[in-house]
Amino acid sequence: MKFGLLGTGPWAERTHGPALAAHQDVELAGVWGRRPEPTGALAQRLGTRPYADLDALFDACDAVAVALPPDIQAPLAVRAANAGCHLLLDKPVATTPEGARGVAEAVERAGVGCVVFFTLHFCESTGGWLREQAAAEGWQVGRADWLSPVFGGADSPYTASPWRREKGALWDVGPHALSVLLPLLGPVAEVTAARGGTGDTVHLVLRHTSGASSSCTLTHSVTPAAAGVTAEVRGAPGVAQLPVRDEAPAASFGRAIEALLTAVRTGEGHLCGARFAQTVTSLLHEAQQQLPTA
Template structure:
């Protein structure tokens, strides 16, 4: 499948680009970015072609992988779908329900495949765990906490990201937490949000339509020593804890590519498709509406 890559930042350079270039069933046709210099530099590193015109890249591709801020990603995803390109998107797909819905509608209207890279679903250990727990009934309580030092003194390539600084952990790692809880506990009826005491820390409490409840603590402002990703569910089957994610993101992204290829071949919608991504965006937006304006 002929892929184009949109974006030139650290995520495109370290994850999307290497995974696409190495995938045996992918031809990386080219790279488009919002600035010509990094576009050319990344295209050179990936041994592919820089594109100045994004629509020209769409015309030359079967699919696009997007590594751009969510509210840049969403309208470009719609344009790509309208051009007939399958979509491999990043989370969150957008930061407004309207933006996410337009992506969902474009995917439906054009009949293209769509997979959104919720990392935990595509890492081997955590993906297997999620599928195993989803086969069991009776989960009653869950939690998913994602604490990172992006703004807390850690040496992160993402600490300078303007959209992460604006939107914080709620929008950057909140999708990961929800991607664990929703498949296991079901759709959410209500979400309650409260700010934490440090930086961008946010607490969420979710009431699921199944009667289950869950919670999240999300932060990019903890110190490196306090950073952790933990999740668990409890219920009739007992207690199940999320295993440690122990592989490089580009390896996981390769599985997301596999998932899109399978979805296109079979016509079956992937769990991490546009509709699921829209549901996650709507919940995060509802949470954001309850938080004080920054």
């Protein structure tokens, strides 16, 4: 399948690009970015060609992988779907319900495949754990805490990211937390959000339609020594704890490519499709509306 890569930042350079270039069933047809110099440099490193004209890249591709800020990603994903390109998107697909709904409707209208890269679902260890727990019944309570030092002193290429600075951990790691809790505890009837702690720290409490409840603590503002990811569910099957994600994101992204190829070949949608991503965006937006603006 011929893929185009949209984006030239650290995520595109370290994850999307290498995984696409290495995949035996993918031809990386080109790279498009908003600035010509980094576009040309990344295309050269990946052994492909840069595109200045986005529609020309769509014409040269069967699919696109998008590594751009969410509210740039969403309208470009709609354009790509309208051009007949399958979509390999990143979370969150958008930060407005309208943007996420537009992507989902475009996918369905065009009949293209769509997979959204919720990383934990495509890592071998964590993805297997999620599938195993989803097959069990009787989970009653859960939690998912993402404590990141991106703004807390870590040497990270994502510290200077303008959209992460603006939107904070709620929108950057919140999708990861929800991607664990929703498949295991079911749809959410009510979300309550509050700020608390250092920097961009946000706490969520979720009431699920199944009767279960869950909570999240999300932050980019802890020190490196305090960083960590923990998630667990408890109920009739006992206690199940999320294992450590033990592989590089590029390896997980390779499985996301496989998932899109399979979805296109079989016509069967993936759990991490556009409608699931729309649900995640809607919940995060509802939480955002409850938080103080200053």
